[in-house]
Amino acid sequence: xxxxxxxxxxxxDTHVLKGxxxxxxxxxHTLILGPSGAGKTxxxxxxxxxxxxxxxxxxxxxxxYSGIRDPAAFRMDNIGIIFQEIHLVExxxxxxxxxxxxxxxxxxxxxxxxxxxxPLGIEGLVNKKARQLSRGERQRVALARAFANSPKLVVADxxxxxxxxxxxxxxxxxxxxxCERFGSTSIxxxxxxxxxxxxxxxxxxxxADGRFGAGQLT
Numbered sequence: 001x002x003x004x005x006x007x008x009x010x011x012x013d014t015h016v017l018k019g020x021x022x023x024x025x026x027x028x029h030t031l032i033l034g035p036s037g038a039g040k041t042x043x044x045x046x047x048x049x050x051x052x053x054x055x056x057x058x059x060x061x062x063x064x065y066s067g068i069r070d071p072a073a074f075r076m077d078n079i080g081i082i083f084q085e086i087h088l089v090e091x092x093x094x095x096x097x098x099x100x101x102x103x104x105x106x107x108x109x110x111x112x113x114x115x116x117x118x119p120l121g122i123e124g125l126v127n128k129k130a131r132q133l134s135r136g137e138r139q140r141v142a143l144a145r146a147f148a149n150s151p152k153l154v155v156a157d158x159x160x161x162x163x164x165x166x167x168x169x170x171x172x173x174x175x176x177x178x179c180e181r182f183g184s185t186s187i188x189x190x191x192x193x194x195x196x197x198x199x200x201x202x203x204x205x206x207x208a209d210g211r212f213g214a215g216q217l218t
Contacts, residue, residue: 001026001185002047002153007056009042016042017053018210024185026152029176029200032189034207040189041084043207044155047187048079061152076105080146080184082156082175086138088130094141095126098148105149116144119181120174139171147178154179156188160195168194176200 002024009017016039024030034040045051046058049071058065060078068074075081088097095113117123120140125133133141139159146154159175160168172195179186188195189207196204206213 001028001061002187003057003059004047005057005059007043007046007053007058009039009046009051009053011042016210017046019056020210020212022205022212024153024187024203026185027183028185028202029179029198030187030203030205031195031198031201032187032205032207033191033193033196034189035191038207039210040191040207041157044157044187044189047153048081048155049075076101076149078152080149080151080154082142082146082154082159084158084161086142088133088138088141088145090131091129093127093129094122094133097130097141098145101145101148116148117141119177120144136167140174143171143174143178147182147184150182151184154184154186156186158190158192159188160190160192165194168192172198172200 002022004020004022007017007020020043032040032043042051046053049065049068052065089100092100094117098113098116113126114123117126120143122137122140122144125137125141130138130141154175156175160171163171175186178184
């Protein structure tokens with residue numbers, strides 16, 4: 001489904017990604033572990049077509065990223081993103097935040113807004129303004145929004161950051177359950193080694209100083 005070959009990315013004089021190779025098959029759940037500054041977020045941004053690599057090749061279902069002329073439309077039709085910083089439109093309701101994604105995507109989920117919210121236990125928040133939500137509620141709305149376009153791939157940047165162990169695993173339960181429901185592949189980046197024990201993961205990699213560690217693929 002996704003293939004990266006010799007991907008390089010620098011910011012000014014800082015060489016962030018150093019010849020990365022990555023293959024992810026349909027239905028897999030890949031965890032990329034690494035410390036802050038390892039290049040994890042930059043890698044996710046390349047995968048999500050938010051930025052372009054300086055060199056190397058990225059293929060998504062056989063489509064070469066270098067030939068995509070409208071990255072925003074491509075993301076809306078194929079990729080769900082869970083950002084580390086939760087970006088909701090504060091003046092809109094929970095339902096309206098999800099509807100924005102559905103209206104913009106040619107592959108919009110056939111599920112109703114309530115069907116997206118109910119598995120996360122937040123159907124009662126549909127008419128609540130985003131600015132009125134707690135941190136935990138915002139995180140679950142962000143999860144629901146990531147699946148509003150029936151994405152082929154979901155990328156999650158530190159989805160368990162600042163959560164206690166109970167909420168950490170509840171969030172991952174929700175993420176994997178939504179992937180199962182919508183047939184989505186996932187790539188998760190994190191600095192939290194506790195995530196590595198999750199049975200749903202089919203691939204685990206270690207990223208440090210812009211490179212995958214030798215022998216870290218499982």
